[in-house]
Amino acid sequence: MFSLSELASLSERQGSSKLLKPWWEVFMEYLVVLMLMVSVLSGTLLLSRDRVVCLPLDLTTTPTNQNTSSSSGAVPQPQPPNRPPTKPSPLPASPGTPARGRRTHLDYQQYVYISQVCYHEALPWYSRFFPYVALLQSLVLLASGCFWFHFPLTSARIEHFLTILAKCCESPWTSRALSHAARQEEGGEETGPQDLQTPPPTLLSSPPVPRNRQSSLDSGTDSPLLARSDSASTAAPPSPCPSTLSRTSSLSSMSRARVPASKSPVVLDGSRQVASLDRSDGEQARALFERVRRFRSHCENSEVIYKVYLAQTVFKLLLVVLIVGYTTPLMSSISFTHTCLPQAHALTGYSAFECTHALASVLHKLLLAYVSLVGLFGLLSIYTLSWILHSSLRQYSFNKLRELGSMRDVPDLCNDLAFLLHMADQYDPLLAQRLSVFLSPVSETRLLEESLERRWGAERLRSMTTVDPEGRPLLQLVALPRLPPALFTLSQLVVLKLELISDAKLPAQVANMTSLRELHLYHCTAAMQPGALVVLQERLEVLHLTFTQAAEIPGWVYSLRGLQELHLSGRLGCEGGVGRGWALGSLRQLRHLRVLVLRGMLQRVPGELGELAGSLVRLEIHNEGSRLLVLTGLRRVAGLTELQLQDCHLERLPSALLALTSLRTLDLQHNSLRTLEELLGLAHLRRLSCLRLAHNRVLALPASVGVLRALELLDLGYNQLQSLPPALFNLHHLRRLLLAGNLLDELPADVGALTFLTELDLSGNRLESLPPELFSRCLELRSLNVSHNSLGSLPPGLSNLSQLSRLDLRSNSLEELPMELGCCSGLHGEGLLVEDWLLHALPRHVKEFLTQSGSHTGKSLESHSRPDSDSFPYFSATQWSFSSALESRI
Numbered sequence: 001m002f003s004l005s006e007l008a009s010l011s012e013r014q015g016s017s018k019l020l021k022p023w024w025e026v027f028m029e030y031l032v033v034l035m036l037m038v039s040v041l042s043g044t045l046l047l048s049r050d051r052v053v054c055l056p057l058d059l060t061t062t063p064t065n066q067n068t069s070s071s072s073g074a075v076p077q078p079q080p081p082n083r084p085p086t087k088p089s090p091l092p093a094s095p096g097t098p099a100r101g102r103r104t105h106l107d108y109q110q111y112v113y114i115s116q117v118c119y120h121e122a123l124p125w126y127s128r129f130f131p132y133v134a135l136l137q138s139l140v141l142l143a144s145g146c147f148w149f150h151f152p153l154t155s156a157r158i159e160h161f162l163t164i165l166a167k168c169c170e171s172p173w174t175s176r177a178l179s180h181a182a183r184q185e186e187g188g189e190e191t192g193p194q195d196l197q198t199p200p201p202t203l204l205s206s207p208p209v210p211r212n213r214q215s216s217l218d219s220g221t222d223s224p225l226l227a228r229s230d231s232a233s234t235a236a237p238p239s240p241c242p243s244t245l246s247r248t249s250s251l252s253s254m255s256r257a258r259v260p261a262s263k264s265p266v267v268l269d270g271s272r273q274v275a276s277l278d279r280s281d282g283e284q285a286r287a288l289f290e291r292v293r294r295f296r297s298h299c300e301n302s303e304v305i306y307k308v309y310l311a312q313t314v315f316k317l318l319l320v321v322l323i324v325g326y327t328t329p330l331m332s333s334i335s336f337t338h339t340c341l342p343q344a345h346a347l348t349g350y351s352a353f354e355c356t357h358a359l360a361s362v363l364h365k366l367l368l369a370y371v372s373l374v375g376l377f378g379l380l381s382i383y384t385l386s387w388i389l390h391s392s393l394r395q396y397s398f399n400k401l402r403e404l405g406s407m408r409d410v411p412d413l414c415n416d417l418a419f420l421l422h423m424a425d426q427y428d429p430l431l432a433q434r435l436s437v438f439l440s441p442v443s444e445t446r447l448l449e450e451s452l453e454r455r456w457g458a459e460r461l462r463s464m465t466t467v468d469p470e471g472r473p474l475l476q477l478v479a480l481p482r483l484p485p486a487l488f489t490l491s492q493l494v495v496l497k498l499e500l501i502s503d504a505k506l507p508a509q510v511a512n513m514t515s516l517r518e519l520h521l522y523h524c525t526a527a528m529q530p531g532a533l534v535v536l537q538e539r540l541e542v543l544h545l546t547f548t549q550a551a552e553i554p555g556w557v558y559s560l561r562g563l564q565e566l567h568l569s570g571r572l573g574c575e576g577g578v579g580r581g582w583a584l585g586s587l588r589q590l591r592h593l594r595v596l597v598l599r600g601m602l603q604r605v606p607g608e609l610g611e612l613a614g615s616l617v618r619l620e621i622h623n624e625g626s627r628l629l630v631l632t633g634l635r636r637v638a639g640l641t642e643l644q645l646q647d648c649h650l651e652r653l654p655s656a657l658l659a660l661t662s663l664r665t666l667d668l669q670h671n672s673l674r675t676l677e678e679l680l681g682l683a684h685l686r687r688l689s690c691l692r693l694a695h696n697r698v699l700a701l702p703a704s705v706g707v708l709r710a711l712e713l714l715d716l717g718y719n720q721l722q723s724l725p726p727a728l729f730n731l732h733h734l735r736r737l738l739l740a741g742n743l744l745d746e747l748p749a750d751v752g753a754l755t756f757l758t759e760l761d762l763s764g765n766r767l768e769s770l771p772p773e774l775f776s777r778c779l780e781l782r783s784l785n786v787s788h789n790s791l792g793s794l795p796p797g798l799s800n801l802s803q804l805s806r807l808d809l810r811s812n813s814l815e816e817l818p819m820e821l822g823c824c825s826g827l828h829g830e831g832l833l834v835e836d837w838l839l840h841a842l843p844r845h846v847k848e849f850l851t852q853s854g855s856h857t858g859k860s861l862e863s864h865s866r867p868d869s870d871s872f873p874y875f876s877a878t879q880w881s882f883s884s885a886l887e888s889r890i
Contacts, residue, residue, distance in 0.1 A: 017149055019162060022426030024380045028145055028316075031377045035138040038370045042363060043131035050359050052123065054114045054340060056104050056350035110348050118340035118355045124333040130363060134370050137323055141377065144316050148308045157299060161420050164288070164295055168434045172277055173285035173447060177437040180446070282451045285438075286481075289447070292438040299417040303394055306419045313384050320378035327371055334367065336360045396421045398436055410436045448481045456484035468495055473515075477501065488512050498524050506532040518542035528556045538562050546570060550600075558589055565595040572600030587611045594618065601626040605656075610636030620644040620667075635659040641687075646670045653678035657685075665690040669715070673698055680704035694718050694738070703727040717741050717761065729753040740764050740785070752777035759783040763808065767791060775800055782826070787811050787833070799823035808833040822846040 021029075106114075119128075126133075148154050168174055277285070299305075340353045396418035398410040413421065424431045437443050461475060461484070468474040475490065476497040477483070483501065488509035496513075498504050499522035508531025510516070516539060523546055528536070533556050540560055547553060547570035557566075587593075588611045596612070597620040605628070609616065616637050621628065621644065628648035634640075634656040643660065644667035651672050657663070664687050673696040680702075682688060689710050694717040701716065706727030711734055718741035729750035736759040744765040751757075752773030758780050767789040774781075775797035783806040791812040798804075798820040805826035809817075810833055817838050821827060822845070832839070832850050839847060 017146075017158075017162070019165065019427050019431065020149075020158065020420065020423045022423060024384055025145065028377055028380050029142075031373050031380075032138055032142045032145065035134065035141070035370060035373050035377075038366050038373070039131050039134035039138055041131075042366045043135065045359055045362060046128075046131050050128075052115055052119045052338070052355045052357050054111070054118045054122075054353040054355040056106065056114075056348065057339070057352040057354050104350075106348055106350075114340075114342060114344065114348060114353055115355070117342045117344065118338070118353060121342060122338040122340035122355050123357060124330070126330040127334050127357065127360065127363060130334075130367060137319075137374075140319065141316065144312055144319065147312050148305065151308055154305045154308050157305060157416060158420070160295060161299075161417075164292060165424070165431055165435060167284075167288055168292070168438055169431070171285055171288060171438075172281045173288075173443075174434050174437050176277070177440070177443045177446070178433070277450065277454075279454070282447065282454070285447055286451065289438050289444050292435070296413070296417055296439070299420075300413065300415045303415045303419070305416040306394060309419070310385075310388055313381060313388060317378060317381040317385060320374055320381060323374050324371060324378065327367070327374075331364070331367055331371070334360055334364045391422070393419045393422045396432075398432075401433065401436060409442045410440050413439075445482075449485065452480070452482065452484035453486065456480070456486060458486040458489050461486055461490060465490070465493065472518075476520075485509070491515060494518060496520065498522065498526075500524070503527075505529070506536070508532050508535075511535045514539075516540070518544075520544040520546075522546040523548070525552075526554055528554065533559065536560060541565065543567065544569075558587060561589050561591055563590055563593055565597075566590070566593055567597040567599070569599035572598060572602055591615060596620070598622070600624065602628060604628070604630030605633035607633040607636060609633055613637050613639055616640065618642040620646075621648060622646050623648040625649060631656045638662065641665065643667065644669075653681075655681070657682065661685065661687075663688055665692075667692040668696070669693065670695045672696065675699070676702055677704070680707060683707040686710055689713065689733075691715070694741075701725055701728060706730045709733065712736065714738070718764075724748055726750055732756065735759070735780075737761070747771055747774070749773045754778060756780055758803075761785045762789065763787045765789055769793070770795055772797055779803070782806070784808070794818050796820070802826070805831050806833075807831065809838075810834060814838060817842055819843070819846065822849050828852065 149158060334357075336357055338355045338357065340355050341351060342353065345351045394415055396413040398412065401410060402408045412418075421432045421435070465473050465475045472494040473492055474495040474497065475487075475493055476499065477487075478499045478501075480501050482503040482505065483498070487496075488507070489512060491512060491514050493513055494515050495518040496516060497520035499520075501524045504521065504524040505527040507529050510532040519536075519540060519542070521544065537560055540563055542565040543557065543560065543563055544567040545553060545557065547568075550570065550572050552570070553568070587608055590612060591614075593612055593615055595618045596609070596616060599622040601624055602621060603626075605621070609619070610633070613636055617640060619634075619637065619640055619642070623646070625647050626649065628645065628650065631645075631654040634643070634654070638659050639662055640660050641662050642665040643657075643663060644665075645654075646667065647670045649672050650668060651674060653668070653673070653676065655678070657666070658681055661684065663685050666688060667690075669692050673693060676693070676698055683704075685708075687710060688708060690713040691708065691711055692713070692715040694715045696719050698716065698719040698721060701721055701724060703725045704727070705714075705725065709731060711731050713736040714728075714731070714734060715736075715738040717738045721739065721742040721744060724739075724744070724747075726748065729748065730753070732753065733756060734754050735756050737754065737757060738759070738761040740761045741764040744762070744767060747762065747767060747770060749771040750773075751760075751771060755777060757778045760774075760778075760781060760783070763785045764787075767786065768791065770786065770791065772795040775795060779800060780803055781801050782803045784801075784804065785806075785808040787808045787810040789812050791809070791814060793814065794809075794817075796818070798818055801824060803826060804824050807821075807824075807827060814834075817834065819842070821832065821842070824831075827850055829852060830850075839850065842850070
């Protein structure tokens with residue numbers, strides 16, 4: 001048994017399929033119904049009243065030219081026997097008068113037998129089986145009319161299209177978009193009298209309608225709001241054909257709630273027209289935009305629906321030709337009288353009988369009606385075929401909407417989607433207009449803008465604003481469809497980070513952000529209006545760009561003449577250098593650029609950097625492990641004071657460094673350096689004060705390091721050094737010496753010559769002892785890290801280090817700690833890092849002195865717990881909490 005829900009869904013599906021049935025299809029369906037009625041009526045008569053009545057013929061009185069019929073041949077029309085006419089008596093015969101006529105000497109059973117035999121032998125087959133043949137033909141025509149709705153390759157697309165069309169009609173955004181387009185049209189041109197009276201009915205006065213409206217994403221194929229959408233749009237012109245509601249019988253209950261068309265037009269107030277959508281309606285509309293986009297890309301790639309409908313129409317036409325072709329000649333075989341020649345002479349004594357077919361006249365008339373209906377069906381098939389062949393049904397244009405001034409950006413459609421819209425236009429042209437709302441990029445943009453205005457207001461953006469490590473207001477927006485308009489009202493914002501925003505368009509309203517100085521774009525397609533570009537050319541100082549290919553770098557980046565820092569992260573390497581855009585010399589406009597950071601896989605240092613020779617002071621290249629082959633471009637930026645070449649797979653010091661006479665900082669960390677023999681060539685770099693060579697493969701430090709007398713920081717951590725040359729300790733200006741992660745067995749006593757040394761990192765080596773000169777002469781030492789060594793004891797004189805604020809002794813072989821630790825006032829408050837059992841072995845007053853926290857000591861500990869020399873960047877507690885909150889938001 002069928003449940004009521006199944007029957008309801010079946011009726012809804014049939015009602016929704018009417019949207020794709022033009023008038024000729026409906027007319028054909030009615031004709032097929034009439035054909036079925038004719039066939040059923042004929043079959044009923046045939047089963048209930050069909051019979052023949054036969055009388056024997058006297059062959060002696062039968063003329064020679066009379067037509068006879070055998071059981072196997074055709075049955076001609078019999079002629080009456082050639083007898084003299086008898087004039088009937090005007091008076092009834094008396095009872096004694098003998099009966100007139102010819103005696104047959106046959107009884108009733110013989111007559112019945114002869115009638116049954118002659119029914120099958122004398123009647124032609126079409127007289128006996130016409131109703132069944134007509135019924136079979138009508139069913140075939142009925143099935144061929146709806147074949148494209150049930151064919152596997154087309155039914156899913158048609159059902160999907162009807163579902164989308166229903167949701168487009170019931171979506172509240174459809175009414176808003178059409179109303180907005182109508183207001184724009186009225187504002188652009190003078191409105192006629194007929195335009196001022198827009199009589200489409202509305203449901204705004206019916207209170208039950210909003211409660212009955214279901215979710216457009218969860219509703220069925222034929223939603224009641226499909227009918228309501230005709231009235232929801234006050235801007236759409238009245239349809240020349242009846243509305244969807246009047247055509248769907250399942251929505252009759254809704255039609256009673258609508259305003260009659262004969263009444264005065266309903267004028268919507270402005271507040272109701274511009275009322276904003278709620279959150280659920282906005283999300284459903286955005287999902288519908290995406291669904292329409294995917295369905296369009298799927299249907300425009302094929303034309304299977306068009307081909308199936310064309311084949312269906314051709315099949316119906318051929319079937320009509322076949323039916324008319326063989327039915328017309330058989331019409332003459334249906335007659336009232338037939339001559340029968342049964343093989344029953346031995347039973348009856350007669351060889352020929354004259355039979356009459358009782359239903360011959362009725363069947364002949366029904367056959368004429370049936371052939372007429374089939375002929376009309378064929379004419380409609382010919383019209384359908386001509387409409388298909390003479391109309392460009394595989395192309396659909398919205399020229400009428402463009403001429404009206406609404407939805408001018410709606411693209412033209414092709415293939416199956418275009419054909420479906422042509423079919424829907426035959427039902428109601430307004431359906432395509434409602435679908436065009438979700439094909440318009442401008443409509444989608446307006447929806448996103450309204451959604452962003454509602455969800456991302458100024459108050460929410462201000463609550464998301466944080467502070468960066470430098471104390472500047474910072475706002476980070478991640479994975480938004482576009483920028484919220486309220487963003488450009490934040491006048492106090494200094495740093496703006498935009499990540500994974502597909503349409504990050506900066507309008508002229510960016511001029512309201514008077515404090516904006518730094519902009520981060522992480523995989524954002526950023527467009528710039530001319531007014532915004534003029535503002536950012538003067539105000540923007542720092543720009544960070546993260547992309548995939550160099551071609552994604554916007555062209556407006558190279559015109560920011562006030563820019564001071566530019567950070568580019570992405571695949572910059574190619575056969576010609578960093579990219580095609582740079583090969584054109586577009587960096588010339590960046591006259592104030594001082595810092596350039598490149599993170600990508602470069603093959604050479606771009607020679608175009610010479611255009612920035614007058615302003616560029618710092619260059620960073622992080623090559624992500626790819627080999628940097630050509631470094632001659634460095635010679636064109638001789639004014640550099642800081643150079644970082646990390647992860648460039650360098651094996652030797654580049655010779656191009658000799659041209660950088662103003663260099664102060666050189667960072668070659670995370671490379672493949674094995675030897676430093678070229679250090680002697682750096683002797684004339686008299687301003688070089690910082691040299692970082694950590695995370696390389698250096699086996700030995702040459703004596704030529706002594707020529708770098710201006711060095712204040714030397715980082716040789718995480719190499720393979722086994723000893724230190726005496727020339728190293730001739731660098732009397734050295735303040736920070738970082739030797740962590742090497743293979744050092746001992747520290748020379750010459751380290752006492754470094755009297756200005758403030759930081760020494762010897763962690764991760766093989767030291768077993770420390771020279772006493774370290775504690776007796778390096779009195780400026782503030783940070784000493786000797787963790788992860790093999791120290792058995794500490795030399796005396798530790799109390800001389802009055803400035804010492806951080807001492808790391810973890811993971812050694814110490815058996816006890818010296819009492820002098822209590823004299824190091826800088827270690828007060830957890831400045832000492834050591835195992836707990838060693839700390840508990842100290843006297844109580846010394847232990848309390850070292851472990852007691854204090855405000856001054858806490859600050860000192862915080863400032864020295866992660867020295868600047870470490871390769872891992874130092875973050876304070878506030879910065880770590882900011883980073884954690886930022887990651888959780890992402």
